[in-house]
Amino acid sequence: MPSAARVPPRLAFLPFRASAAVADGLLTRAMLRGPAWRRLLPDVYVHRDALRAPDHRLWCDAVALLLPTGAAIAGASAAYLWGVDLLARDAPVSVLLPRSARLRPHPRLGVTRSNLPESDLARFGGLPVTTPLRTAFDLGRQAPRDEALVAVDALLHRRVLKLPALSAYANIRRRWPGLPLLREVLALAEPLSESPMETRLRLLLLDAGLPPPVAQHDVLDARGRFVGRVDLAWPALRVAVEYDGDHHRERVHFRQDVARLNALRAAGWIVLRFTADDVLRHRTRTVRLVVAALRERTDERNARSVNHPR
Template structure:
């Protein structure tokens, strides 16, 4: 008898220790507490327990779906309480379109039509903006500015370098065409930031494959050096393909390479060594730069490139194009 009683107690204790079942609709994605309670999926008292995380007023997520730095989770949460006609925009819209330029802990950018900005929320930044129906679409169920409107907004926002970085990235991923963005801009001449976007379009390079390549190119241009050619294919005298370089001055046979973290992978490193040896054998000068060079030592970087250009100019009167 004693053994049977003990087994019952163990079963009862196990049942009490099991966490409550989480409805499938609430397992991973943010949800409106008001709506979930109305449907009988959860109670207010349950939401006060450790299994749930409050993201925004009335918006919760189960602890298994909570990721502090998951911008998509915060976009999902913000979308559940958007004002009428509002949409996710700016760098948050770019993120949803696959262009990741957000700093860590960046708030969700929400564009709100009208004249009254909602109260600010933790991890959500509201911005008043004109939004026509054609400026907004849906992505993964979320209202988001179209790639064209996203490029228009980011290209008007200083600083200039970051505006060019954003437009380059959207052009490179073929989310936007330069001609379409030019036409969109021409139809809105009086909007704030339009002069900056005009300058950005003059500097934009659809072939730029990373933000750091864009920053490197702008450093050279701003220093008065010739505009380098992006993603240049190099061939030897027999027409054999030697490799593609990030930036180049083809007539001077100078290649400029940005070394990101992917270059440290063993297979990529070996390929780079062979490629750079072939380029040097073909008479190319190779200058390699890191994020530290671009961000912390720009003057030294420019001086090194300028010295390489001077050394390779055939004569003082030579005009390089």
């Protein structure tokens, strides 16, 4: 019968190598077979309490214990550590291995082999991780294009890197796979984009041939007083487009949005608001509404210039 579980303080919250814990006399193999411990990966365990609310960081901690020298957490997992969550539920941990390194396959691992110079390696909370620059470079080369742009926009907005640095980094790696896609992404990138859905909405409008909007535009009234900030704008036409996430449905946000929208209308702005459903499932209708608003304002401006020539 397994021995009664005891929890050494250093093993209470983080994953650990079972072989090391046994060698240090902290646990026995019999204890590890008991109900207090959960096996995550070969030779990697964690206390059951740590799994009550597992997150991707826990799995990164577990995977890092098995990484060979010179390997690193990379891709969307690295972005997560740098503060950008692009992960699907139960996504495997992305790791980058030097071509000569070995790592046993596992469903919780997504392995890519590539050159990984020391200059592309960093430490985050003790974990080996690709630098923000290398992380953005890798994610920006991975199709589909909209997800690549979402990743680059989010990392730029997080201010863990800057667009000129990423462009320069790409320019000296011209023969790497995926560079044509990355160049397109860099031409479209917008560091001011505040959410993945805002990026997708902006890309939808650009792909429809609309003029590039201004991101995060401050609207002022006739007296120069601040009215509000809009996600995407064509200031000359006083047309704005916004993405409404779920938080806008909360009572406090709803009241603030109503007051803000009324103030923008009073300042002479047309404001179109779209949801995820509009961006992902009703793309043609969404574009048509924006085109109509821009055309309406263009016609008004042209009419004014005819009636009041300079």
